[in-house]
Amino acid sequence: MKQIYLDNNATTTVKPEVLEAMLPYFREQFGNPSSVHWAGRMVSGAIEKAREQVAQLLNCSSAEVVFVSCGSEGDNFAIKGTAEALRHKGNHIITTTVEHPAVLETCEYLEKNGFEVTYLPVDKDGMLDLADLEAAISDQTILISVMWANNETGNLFPINEIGEIARRHKVRFHTDAVQAIGKVPVDVQAAKVDLLVLSGHKIGAPKGVGALYLRRGTRMTRFMHGGHQERNRRAGTHNVPGIVGLGVACELARLNQEKDYAYVRRLRDKLEQGILSTVPDVKLNGHPNPDLRLPNTLNVSFNFIEGESLLLFFDMKGIAASSGSACTSGSLEPSHVMKAMGVDIVLAHSSVRFSFSADNTEEEVDYILAELPPIVQRLREMSPLYQR
Template sequence: MKHIYLDYNATSPVRPEVLEAMLPFYREQFGNPSSVHWAGRQVGGALEKAREQVAAFINASPAEIVFVSCGSEGDNMAIKGSLGALKEKGNHIITTTVEHPAVLETCQALEKEGFDVTYLPVDKDGQLNLDDMEKAITEKTVLISVMWANNETGNIYPIEEIGAIARKYNIRFHTDAVQAVGKVPVDVQKAKVDLLVISGHKLGAPKGVGAIYVRRGTRMTPLLHGGHQERNRRAGTQNMAGIVGLGLACEMAGAEQESYYHRVRALRDKLEDGVVALVPDIKLNGTPNRDQRLPNTLNVSFAYIEGESLLLNLDMYGIAASSGSACTSGSLEPSHVMGAMCVEVTLAHSSTRFSLGPETVPAEIDKVLEVLPATVQRLRDMSPLYNCGRTSDNCETCQTIKRI
């Protein structure tokens, strides 16, 4: 059976060129970049080249790039490191209800330590109201943290406008750009961000490596204590192979950005149009404006069925998609993002994410459109919700379906 992978927002395969570039750092180029001898010097150059590649990709200076182990570490470092450095100034953070757990749970942990957090709501399409943000600012606000793009819906947030608000009030601005980099242009100068987080495994580099952009002059307390690597900003011997892979993946994504956008967007639009045309009683989750969504992401709820059973049934055809985010699947709770958008609970349970990548080809989309309508119908035929007649005035699901 041919496998069709449509879960690129969970992770992506390492690009062959990236793997090739990494291999010497597991073999002959094994040195520690902090060592002064030949073995260290041999890899030190590669470390700085990767820093330049990552910096160029987001329009930063190499000195503003700190390598970390993953996106979650970057988000923790941005938030905790900022609050540690700014505690004399204030203790209030503004974030949103739709952030990744790497941000949300960090904020929740900080609340337990006495910090104040405002979680901005979103509307039914997952959009933020920036007036709410300005109203939430107090003289104690030291950090605004808003993701560049949402991992579940693909919604892209107005980062430049948020950056302008943060500048106006002299508040530090962090963005989790883990899902955005490689999919849409990311420019830290235009966006006026102070801290921006990247994760390697979402853009064709391996798992276990990431980077954080720290604007020059941004004071941070370190998350990890120990060695003096990364100009004292992140202790621990660098993951050289991963970093070299991340550098090349960024360079390749930068070179292919435009062609990737148009190609993947055409395929996603074809999938979206096909699902809308072929499957009744569905709800698209996220903004209906496709320009304001990542070009690769489609999130759709199929009324009357469970997302998990749909995933298992698609898996039987070799099709990999996702319900909720990979980190939360396995839990019976509907996703917090669907909850924040007030998606009715049975529709939230049936929400399914298809996320395409540079390797996705048209025949794969054709196959999904061939298999999906019949699979959904088969599951509906077995569903007590579907067979209830869809007319009951006392049934919340019936009423919701009438409305979509």
């Protein structure tokens, strides 16, 4: 059967060049980079090379890159590490209602521990009001945390402007860039961010590795206590193959990003226009201007149909997409992002996300556009909400 993978915001396949670069580090060059002997020396250079590759993609110095185990760890570290280090200065954090759970749940945890958190609302297109943001800043504010791009809608936030505001008010600025990396240009200098998080498995590196950009001079409490790895900033034996893979994936992203952006954008736009013009009762979620969304992401609600059942029917045709509907995780709540955008409850339950990579093809888009309408029709006919 055909297998069409359109869930690249959930995870990506490891790129062949990445896997190839990693392979020698499992058995031949297996040493612990902290060791002084040959086995350790063989690998410590590889770690530093990967650090350089990450730094080049982000336009920072390699000393500002800390390797972590995933995007979630990066977000926990950035937020909790700042909260503890700057507790004496204030107890207020500003974030948004549409962050990833790694940010939201960390903030909720801090609320139980004496911090105050402002969750900025978004409008119906999923966008922030910068005046709201600036108005929320008080003399207690120690951190602004706003994602670079939203994982469900693909919406791009005005990071440069937020960085400007944060800098002007001397407030530290963290951005979860897990979805932005490799899909749009990311430059920590231009954006004036102090902390930025990325995750390997979203950009063709393996699962289980990520990185935190930590601007020089940013005081942090450690999140992972223990050994003195990563200049005392993160304990735990280095995941050498993972780190090597992340380095290569960052290098590939840097070299190919412009070409890839344009390519996936064309496929995404074709699917978007195709669905909107052929399937009735469909709503686009996210900003209507495609320039203000990640080039690879399309989120649409197929009214009257619950998302998971749609995904399962897609799956029978080999099409892998994902659903904002939290039914998939066993909760009865629809996606918090759809809720924050004020999407009608049935439409929130019926949202589906298609996310492309450069491995997708135009033929795949044609196939989906052919298979999709009858599936939607069939499910609508099962729905008590649908009236022909």
